[in-house]
Amino acid sequence: MSVLLFTIIVLLGAFLAGLLGSLTGLGGGVIIIPLLTLALGVDIHYAIGASIVSVIATSSGSAAAYVKEGITNIRIGMFLEIATTIGAISGAVVAVYLNANYIAIIFGCILIFSAIMTLKKKIDHTTLDKTDKWAKFFKLNSSYPDKGVDHAYAVKNVPAGFAMMLFAGTLSGLLGIGSGALKVIAMDNIMRLPFKVSTTTSNFMMGVTAAASAIVYLHRGQIDPGIAMPVCIGVLTGASIGSKVLLRTNTDKLKIVFAVVVTFLALQMIYKGISGL
Amino acid sequence: MNEEKNENINDKDIQVVLGTLLRAGVIISMSIVLIGGVIFLIHNKGVITDYKVFKPELSKFSSIGEIFKGLSSFHGDAIVQFGILMLIFTPIARIIFAIFSFLIEKDYLYVLIGFIILAIITISLNGGLAH
Numbered sequence: 001m002s003v004l005l006f007t008i009i010v011l012l013g014a015f016l017a018g019l020l021g022s023l024t025g026l027g028g029g030v031i032i033i034p035l036l037t038l039a040l041g042v043d044i045h046y047a048i049g050a051s052i053v054s055v056i057a058t059s060s061g062s063a064a065a066y067v068k069e070g071i072t073n074i075r076i077g078m079f080l081e082i083a084t085t086i087g088a089i090s091g092a093v094v095a096v097y098l099n100a101n102y103i104a105i106i107f108g109c110i111l112i113f114s115a116i117m118t119l120k121k122k123i124d125h126t127t128l129d130k131t132d133k134w135a136k137f138f139k140l141n142s143s144y145p146d147k148g149v150d151h152a153y154a155v156k157n158v159p160a161g162f163a164m165m166l167f168a169g170t171l172s173g174l175l176g177i178g179s180g181a182l183k184v185i186a187m188d189n190i191m192r193l194p195f196k197v198s199t200t201t202s203n204f205m206m207g208v209t210a211a212a213s214a215i216v217y218l219h220r221g222q223i224d225p226g227i228a229m230p231v232c233i234g235v236l237t238g239a240s241i242g243s244k245v246l247l248r249t250n251t252d253k254l255k256i257v258f259a260v261v262v263t264f265l266a267l268q269m270i271y272k273g274i275s276g277l
Numbered sequence: 278m279n280e281e282k283n284e285n286i287n288d289k290d291i292q293v294v295l296g297t298l299l300r301a302g303v304i305i306s307m308s309i310v311l312i313g314g315v316i317f318l319i320h321n322k323g324v325i326t327d328y329k330v331f332k333p334e335l336s337k338f339s340s341i342g343e344i345f346k347g348l349s350s351f352h353g354d355a356i357v358q359f360g361i362l363m364l365i366f367t368p369i370a371r372i373i374f375a376i377f378s379f380l381i382e383k384d385y386l387y388v389l390i391g392f393i394i395l396a397i398i399t400i401s402l403n404g405g406l407a408h
Contacts, residue, residue, distance in 0.1 A: 002326070003321045041328075046331060060367050064303070070292055074292070075387060078387060089401045207368030207371070208372060211398065215398070218339060218340075218362070222333070225338065225354040226326065229317070229357045232361070232364070233314070236303070
């Protein structure tokens, strides 16, 4: 395949990945990696390097808007970034020693898990119980504005949330994805944050987390300009349009269709990984 | 942040600057990637791609030094890598900005946390980790 044709195909694929990723909340990375590896036969190491770059672009782009609105809890974000960056670097380093087939299998499993998470009904776990001493020490309790009203919230189970973030960061570094699904579990279910705060804060953290592992990938030669260029431009464009459409569409049906497609892709990656062992 | 520096800068101001910084970083770096991409395509459009097997030894721009060297000879792929490098540094610049703003707020605990994150990232800058 010529460079021009390859660039055009990847650009279109990445655009769709970014668009669907932002509409369903799954993120562009988890879609572009199967696309590159299964459809175009790209080695998963290159696919991961390109994907991590697109994660930085989309998360920084959307974090910009949320941060301005004052919903993002910058203290929680920075506190948990200690965990996610340590995890991200460890994950990226471990990835060298892992056979591409194992990475594909782990990737497939996380993909299925993320697809299920987007379908699950969210339960509000928010609390006003400000007794957690870690939350008090790190000044994590706060409030967020919604339609002109300030909503206060308290943070619970800080050490458990921190541990979960370490795991989320490791997977992010290992697989080149934002691992938003895991971050949201840590913040919604464990630390009891309101949805708006957890999704925007998770987005805010993704940029730094991805940057930490991207540097390791860059040094290892996994970020190839020929793939990374169409991937990050495509995903970012798709995600920006997706976030504008998102405000006026009901995405419930799309999420179900998409979860099925993603599960199918994931099974194929797992199958390919196992048969290559 | 000039003459306001000594006054009480609230979280809202910090958030606005932070948001602008992130957006500007993404726009600038992606524009560089786009320009580099066009130059790269003009020179290489007919070349046959081969990404089937990961060959790290073939990658030309896998360190900051190599990227700058390639930049001076105006290689399209070096310009793309430079844009990606700027993109990677956008969230890192955000941490540095946050450290300053917490310093102004006299929230030293978070100044420390900011430095811890920077230290972790500096470790990853050590190319030895990649091999």
